[in-house]
Structures are given as C-alpha cells and as structure tokens.
Amino acid sequence: xxxxxxxxxxxxxxxxxxxxxxxxxxxxxxxxxxxxxxxxxxxxxxxxxxxxxxxxxxxxxxxxxxxxxxxxxxxxxxxxxxxxxxxxxxxxxxxxxxxxxxxxxxxxxxxxxxxxxxxxxxxxxxxxxxxxxxxxxxxxxxxxxxxxxxxxxxxxxxxxxxxxxxxxxxxxxxxxxxxxxxxxxxxxxxxxxxxxxxxxxxxxxxxxxxxxxxxxxxxxxxxxxxxxxxxxxxxxxxxxxxxxxxxxxxxxxxxxxxxxxxxxxxxxxxxxxxxxxxxxxxxxxxxxxxxxxxxxxxxxxxxxxxxxxxxxxxxxxxxxxxxxxxxxxxxxxxxxxxxxxxxxxxxxxxxxxxxxxxxxxxxxxxxxxxxxxxxxxxxxxxxxxxxxxxxxxxxxxxxxxxxxxxxxxxxxxxxxxxxxxxxxxxxxxxxxxxxxxx
Numbered sequence: 308x309x310x311x312x313x314x315x316x317x318x319x320x321x322x323x324x325x326x327x328x329x330x331x332x333x334x335x336x337x338x339x340x341x342x343x344x345x346x347x348x349x350x351x352x353x354x355x356x357x358x359x360x361x362x363x364x365x366x367x368x369x370x371x372x373x374x375x376x377x378x379x380x381x382x383x384x385x386x387x388x389x390x391x392x393x394x395x396x397x398x399x400x401x402x403x404x405x406x407x408x409x410x411x412x413x414x415x416x417x418x419x420x421x422x423x424x425x426x427x428x429x430x431x432x433x434x435x436x437x438x439x440x441x442x443x444x445x446x447x448x449x450x451x452x453x454x455x456x457x458x459x460x461x462x463x464x465x466x467x468x469x470x471x472x473x474x475x476x477x478x479x480x481x482x483x484x485x486x487x488x489x490x491x492x493x494x495x496x497x498x499x500x501x502x503x504x505x506x507x508x509x510x511x512x513x514x515x516x517x518x519x520x521x522x523x524x525x526x527x528x529x530x531x532x533x534x535x536x537x538x539x540x541x542x543x544x545x546x547x548x549x550x551x552x553x554x555x556x557x558x559x560x561x562x563x564x565x566x567x568x569x570x571x572x573x574x575x576x577x578x579x580x581x582x583x584x585x586x587x588x589x590x591x592x593x594x595x596x597x598x599x600x601x602x603x604x605x606x607x608x609x610x611x612x613x614x615x616x617x618x619x620x621x622x623x624x625x626x627x628x629x630x631x632x633x634x635x636x637x638x639x640x641x642x643x644x645x646x647x648x649x650x651x652x653x654x655x656x657x658x659x660x661x662x663x664x665x666x667x668x669x670x671x672x673x674x675x676x677x678x679x680x681x682x683x684x685x686x687x688x689x690x691x692x693x694x695x696x697x698x699x700x701x702x703x704x705x706x707x708x709x710x711x712x713x714x715x716x717x718x719x720x721x722x723x724x725x726x727x728x729x730x731x732x733x734x735x736x737x738x739x740x741x742x743x744x745x
Contacts, residue, residue, distance in 0.1 A: 352404050352412070359399040365392050366576065372403040377581065378411055382426065384578050384662055385435045388592055390416060390424050393571035419512045421505075444507045448517075450713045452499040461488065461498060461521070474502070474514050481546045482521050484554040485529040496523030501710055516546070518706045532706055534691065534699045540565045542687035543695060551691040551699055559685045560602050560649050562632060562668050567592035569665055572679035578662045587677040588631065588669030593655035595636060595664040600649045602630050602685065607644045607652075616667070617658025622646060627673030630680070634659050634667055649688070 357372040369379040383392065396418065404413035410428075417423045421442040426435040451468055455461065461482070465475045478500055479488075486492070499520045505513035515533060522528040531554050536543040542561040546554045570578070570590040577584050593599075601622055608629065609621030618635035636656025640646060657664040670680035691699050 352406055353409075355403045355405070357401045357403075359395060359397055359401070361397050365395055368395075368399075368401060369403075372401045373405070374403055374411060374414070376576065380576055380578065380581050382414055382435075383576075385426055385437065386416065386424060387569040387578075387590075388567070389437060389439070390418075391568050393568040393589075394418070420510060421507045421512050442507055444505050444512065446503050446505050448709050448713060449502040449504055450499070450710070451502065452497070455492060455494055455496045455498070455523075457494045460492070464498075465500075471514070474516065477516050478519050481516070481519055481531045481554050482529065485531075486521055486526045488526075491523065491525040491527075493523050493525055496521065496526060498522075499710075501706060501713075518710065519546070532699070532703045534695075534702055536695065537698075538565055540567045542566045542685075543691070545686065547691060547699060549703060551696045553686050553689055553691070555686040559683055560600060561685050561687055562600050562602055562630075563591050563593050563597065563655070563666060564687065565592070568681070572681070579660050588633075588667050589680055591666045591668055593664065593666050595655060595657065597655040598651045599632055599635060599653045599655060599666060601646045601652050602648070604648045605630075605646060607640045607642055607646060610638050610640060610642050610644075612658070615660050617661070618653065618656060619659075620652055622652070629671045631669035631671070632666060633669070634661050634665060636664075 355372045357368070359368045360371075363371070365383065366376055366379050369382070370376070374382065386392075400415075400417040402413075402415045403411060406412050412428045413425070415423050415425045421444050423440040425438045425440060427438070428434075429436050451465070451470075453464060455464065462475055462479055465478060466472070482488075499518070500516065501518035503515040503517050504511050505515075515535075517533045518531070520528070520530045530549065531546045532549060534543070534545060534547050542564060548554065568589050569592050570586060572586060572589050574583060575586045576582065603622075603624045605622040605624040607620060608623045609619060609631070612618050616633040618638050619631065619633045620635065620638055620640065621629050621631050623629045632653060634656055635653040635658065638653045640652045646652060655664055655666050668680050670678050670683065672678050
C-alpha cells in the first residue's frame with residue numbers, strides 16, 4: 308500500500324509545480340534549451356568530388372558525382388559555349404553540391420589547377436549562372452637547346468628534358484612541315500626551342516612553344532615562330548615562318564574564324580531530345596550572323612532547308628569529298644555554283660532542331676562515308692597578310708628579344724643572369740599592338 312501512495316504523492320507534486328511555473332515568466336536561459344529542442348536540426352549541403360577516369364566519357368564522369376543524365380544534359384548545354392568538352396582528359400576535376408532536398412545547386416569543372424568553370428543555380432530565376440574562377444599565375448621563359456645524340460631522335464631528346472608529350476608533339480609536328488627527319492636527320496644536328504611556361508606557385512600549368520629552330524648538314528636550317536591572334540580560339544593562332552607562311556601541311560581552311568567545339572564527332576546525347584545518337588560532324592560555336600566560309604574550292608551540290616538541319620549547304624571538292632554546313636541563318640550560294648576556298652557561303656544561325664546559334668560542320672569521304680572533319684588538317688590561311696602579318700612581325704621581335712636576353716644570361720651574372728626565373732605577366736595581342744610599326 309505504501310508504494311501506490313508514494314506514487315500518487317509524487318504525481319500530485321509534479322502537477323502543482325508545473326501549474327506554478329506557467330504563471331512565472333521564464334528567463335532567456337530557461338527558454339533557450341526549450342527552443343533548441345523544438346527547432347529542426349539543420350541539414351548541411353552535400354558536396355561530392357570526383358575526377359575523369361580512364362575510359363570514361365563525359366556522362367559517365369558526371370554520373371560518378373551523382374549527376375543523372377537528364378541533369379547532365381542541362382549542365383553540358385549550359386557550359387558548352389565556355390568549355391570544350393571534346394578536350395576532356397583523365398584527371399579533370401568535378402565537384403557537385405546538392406542541397407538538403409538532393410537538388411543540384413552548384414557544379415564546378417576544372418581542367419587545370421588554376422581555372423575553374425562554375426555554374427550556380429539562381430534561386431530567383433531558376434536558371435544557371437556561369438563564372439570562371441582564375442588563380443594568379445605568371446609566365447616564365449625557358450630555353451632548350453642541344454644536339455641530336457647517336458641513335459636518338461628529336462622526340463627522344465625532348466622527352467628526356469621532362470617536357471609533356473603534348474608539347475613535344477607540337478614541336479615535332481611544326482618542324483615536320485620543313486624537315487624530313489626520317490631521311491635527313493643526322494647525329495649532331497642542332498635544335499633550339501623557346502618556351503613560355505605558365506606557373507602557379509612552382510607548378511607548370513600551361514606551355515606555349517614560342518620559337519623552334521632546327522639545323523643540320525642534310526636538313527638545312529629552319530625556324531618557326533608562334534603567332535597569337537587577337538581573338539581567343541582564333542584559327543589564325545598557329546606557327547609560321549618569318550615570312551608569314553603557315554606551318555601546317557594541309558591547305559584546307561576552317562569554316563569559322565574562331566574554333567570552339569561545342570559538341571564533337573561520335574556518339575552523344577542529343578542536346579534537344581536527350582536521346583543517344585550518332586553525331587556525324589562537329590558543332591562549332593559562332594555568334595548569330597557570323598560569316599561561314601567554304602573550307603576548300605568546289606561545286607555547291609546542296610543548298611536547301613529541312614526541319615532538322617535548317618538551312619544547309621553541301622560542297623563537293625576536287626578529291627571527291629563533300630563538306631556540309633547546317634543551321635545557317637541564311638544561304639549565300641545556290642546549287643551548281645562554283646566557290647573559291649574561304650569564300651563566304653552563308654551566315655551562322657539557329658535554324659532547324661537546335662538549342663541555340665551554332666554551325667554544324669560535317670565531312671564525307673569520296674566513298675560517301677562520314678568522317679570526323681577535325682581529322683582533316685585544316686588551317687585558316689596559308690599565309691598571313693595585312694594587319695595580322697604586321698602583328699606577327701611584332702611578336703617575332705619580342706621572341707627574338709627574349710632569345711637574346713637568355714643567351715646573354717648564360718654569359719653574365721648581372722641584370723639578366725636570372726632571367727629564366729623572372730616572373731612576368733602574359734603579353735597579349737594588345738601589348739604587341741602598342742609597339743611601333745615596322
């Protein structure tokens with residue numbers, strides 16, 4: 308009997324104390340714990356990091372950071388005018404951020420350690436906002452020179468210096484336009500290469516080959532200079548001789564003055580339908596109304612419109628191959644017309660089934676089979692002229708000045724002794740345009 312009586316007493320006292328406390332105002336210290344218990348726990352955003360692995364395509368890489376195909380298609384369409392996904396490589400970094408509702412709110416893509424492309428979901432508009440984050444870097448000159456060793460090749464010697472394979476290939480491909488290494492390379496042949504290396508802290512994040520030279524008893528002496536056009540991505544940016552001759556073996560030209568691949572050749576998810584389909588050409592970025600040029604001389608065999616390709620033109624060339632140009636805003640040539648190389652044949656547009664203005668550029672072999680048009684070595688012009696040639700001469704003067712400084716630095720311990728370690732900002736075409744005309 309005692310136990311039930313005690314329980315009733317404790318219950319009664321609890322009720323009395325509770326009623327009494329309701330009449331008294333609580334201090335902030337007393338309220339805070341109660342409010343903490345009542346408030347919902349805060350859910351943090353989820354960040355998933357990844358990188359492109361060997362054998363992965365873009366959609367597979369995005370799936371590795373939990374981005375499904377439907378969302379990936381939206382991101383690719385949003386970024387394709389800023390990022391050339393055709394240059395996707397192993398090690399490119401991906402970061403996806405999701406909110407508490409598992410909605411993607413931020414995505415970043417990095418192909419090197421200093422530049423990051425970012426898209427962020429705008430809460431007000433529901434659209435994606437793009438930005439490019441760039442860390443501070445500097446450009447430093449570096450001179451490589453030497454002689455071919457017995458049993459070695461220029462490629463072997465350059466790889467031995469620690470240069471990346473892509474840089475070595477660039478040097479060799481430029482010189483191949485003038486030097487037959489298989490027939491004429493000999494032990495003791497001399498080479499000299501001027502590089503401009505972009506550095507972040509002590510890491511090389513980019514390299515430009517500014518000058519290359521090769522000389523030998525059988526090969527002769529040859530020099531090449533790098534020309535950088537005023538427009539980023541310009542098809543005129545390439546290696547030239549001092550007289551302005553382009554050092555690319557083919558004379559086939561690009562259809563646009565600027566080369567930015569929005570969508571490459573091969574299997575892809577269609578930007579409109581989202582279905583996987585074969586893309587028999589490349590999509591090139593171009594502003595609405597930009598000039599479209601014939602890549603080579605030939606006869607116009609197609610000049611028409613359909614609901615998928617929009618305004619389209621086809622030109623058959625002397626070797627039997629045919630080039631195609633789709634989604635034009637207007638056509639400037641008719642069937643049966645003969646066109647010259649680099650002649651304006653139309654304007655960039657957004658006709659047909661597209662998400663925005665661009666040029667679809669395709670190529671068929673003489674046997675009628677589609678091929679990747681970028682596998683044909685193409686160039687904007689065989690020789691620079693006019694203002695571009697004047698700009699080339701200014702840039703060559705700058706390259707020669709740097710070479711002279713580096714040569715002096717090997718002989719003296721004074722002002723230019725540490726030139727190769729001197730950090731300098733990157734020179735742009737605007738800097739060259741300020742130099743006096745020759």
